[in-house]
Amino acid sequence: MRATALHTDLYQLTMIAGYLAGGIENHRATFELFIRRLPPHRSFVIAAGLDTALDFIESLRFTEEDVRWIEAIPALRRASPAFFGYLRQFRFTGDVWAVAEGTPFFPYEPLIRVTAPLAEAQLLETALLAIVNFQTSIASKAARIVGASGGRPVMEFGARRAHGVEAALYAARASHVGGCDSTSFVEAGREFGIPLSGTMAHSWVLAAGSELEAFQSYVDNFGEHSVLLLDTYDTVAAANLVVAAGLRPPAVRLDSGDFLELSRQVRAIFDAAGLKSTRILISGDLDENRIRDLIAAGAPIDAFGVGTALTTSEDAPALGGVYKLVQLQEGKRVRDVMKRSTGKATWPGRKQVFRVIEEDKAACDVIALDDEAGHGRPLLEQVVSGGARVVPRQTLAAIRARARDLIAELPEPLRHLEAEASYPVLVSSRLDQLRGQTQV
């Protein structure tokens, strides 16, 4: 399930045909991917999806079947044979710089910078944005949920509400980047090595002759992996049933009702019966706010299964990342460019982002031109040179650890669930001057 050449918007193809007709397809272009504003309630977002995006960039080719199909598109029927020949031999030969996955970042900071022949850089746009916008949304939501959970494990359970099965897979990946401990989605375990977790479904209880039989046979079959689902009929009655039957499941799951009240009742029943090590998991319409409230109220809950709100980033399901041309080079002539559209203006020139660290904490970021130095720790590093990766593929565990460490490095108020604080992002004086000078 990898993005392919036709996973693109039609206008990328028509523009490439036009660049070829105008003889500018090989002018060296730099595009930057960035967001214009933070989603609601967020004080930062977490970069994710880069590794997936690089797989796409490295493998990007048009098959003969693709090209034949493009030849039949009405808007392209008049395109020159040179255009179709170009597609047939296409491969990405450019350079890519990127912020490492798991890094918190802010509006107007380039997250990915592509320098390549104009037509090649243009073709990346649609899939690159779809991949990075999505995974960044989900990793950022996961970081909120994990932050609210105060160290209790968070399991990603949302595949059934994801935007299709591929979205389920990459939502699991991005959730792990953002700090979730495990996923229920089996393919994500295989593809990315994420620990799998699972409990039982209501159908197990309904299919058994009785609730007691359902519990007993599950424990017989799955021993230390048993998580008994208590809410099919009545949660408290089911907890009493577990105790009366002498079962000692490692964990139970509550999936409906008043979690504060029910978790207290179930805990009391289990504690009175000596089941002190039986953990209580909850699931069902959870998000970071409900989790925070339950913990603040002292609910005796040991772990959270989070689905819909996480897997769709339900309160902010789209990240508005854009990919904009910032510089063109023709021979020795370098031209920095920018849009001036109302509300959608851009910053010209090839840029770098520096994070200024003071006493082990992030103090501010500086967006500067890429040949500036000395502002702090540079965030963009080269990941592709001449079309090939130049950095080793990182494990998801390493990316997750980076996210954890770099979130901890941010000023504490940025981790509050409401966006009460904003992080200072400065622009270097040279970049500011360039913007002033950049003409149509």
Place this chain on the structure above:
Amino acid sequence: MRATALHTDLYQLTMIAGYLAGGIENHRATFELFIRRLPPHRSFVIAAGLDTALDFIESLRFTEEDVRWIEAIPALRRASPAFFGYLRQFRFTGDVWAVAEGTPFFPYEPLIRVTAPLAEAQLLETALLAIVNFQTSIASKAARIVGASGGRPVMEFGARRAHGVEAALYAARASHVGGCDSTSFVEAGREFGIPLSGTMAHSWVLAAGSELEAFQSYVDNFGEHSVLLLDTYDTVAAANLVVAAGLRPPAVRLDSGDFLELSRQVRAIFDAAGLKSTRILISGDLDENRIRDLIAAGAPIDAFGVGTALTTSEDAPALGGVYKLVQLQEGKRVRDVMKRSTGKATWPGRKQVFRVIEEDKAACDVIALDDEAGHGRPLLEQVVSGGARVVPRQTLAAIRARARDLIAELPEPLRHLEAEASYPVLVSSRLDQLRGQTQV
């Protein structure tokens, strides 16, 4: 890009292992897929994704590599050899009944009903829900946007904000079901035959020597397919430039600013210059409410390009469809089952939905047992028998036409953008009795 056997939640596999251990894997089970409530502002939702789901069901197999991988999952290490043998020979052999794609439906109405050996029906859950929840969300959102557009064409432009490239593909499909005219996503044109549309990007204008050059060369290259993007620097100045250069583009696109004011100014400039047939398209953060407001204000806009709000169903990005066991049959013994969980109770028994038509309008629906008749037009039809499709694959154009016709058949207030009216859904007295009788 088809869902596979590992696109599932871990507990589906552990439960199958448990069903085998208990010898109940072949008890004949009926599961029903339904929603419990309408998303905010919606008075109905549009069934979509069935064809995609049937492709998954028919092709569902475990490869040897899949099985080897499952053998290493900790929770399944103790599973019997019979379980792994079962996976190796797995294919779906059951029956599926479904509401035709493009049909409006309501809470608690079974949209898909699966009757199959228990373990087979169980395995479908995760992917079936991910596919159908997502496409139904998007088709329903598209119907709102198309309804608000009052007959003006709507182009789906949202791939870059979709939840990955597969989501972009199926969002384009579902948007077309819901009434959109075209998509910018090339693969959706190839895979589903949806008409493609595209304009030009800001990078085209920025890359050219000047805005005038950009426009001129685009018209030279693309003739009657040219849509000139006016807002890179200043929309009104660009419209004047088009006129001064004597260009006669078939259409222009505005992508930022005050669309009401700008569309009026651009229209006036073009009309004064005799470009009466040049159409004005707009795009940029559009949704059904903004479109309705622009049309109500008399904005001279000919077509709408809608992205993020449509492709992610931004105001309601998840549909809470569930898949619940309603009946089990062991030999001649039939047992109807239901959950009684707080706020999540279900209706027992194998059901059918009837739509009562009065004077060519939908008057109400009746949820009844599947062997009842005479309530009206039955909505569920058999689509799979013994694991194989028994209905011909429908064209997307036919599905789109059905959606248009069946939305028109609904009471008019249901088509308002605010959920001001609710459609009557009744329960047959036999179903109501069965619920009363159904015990644990």
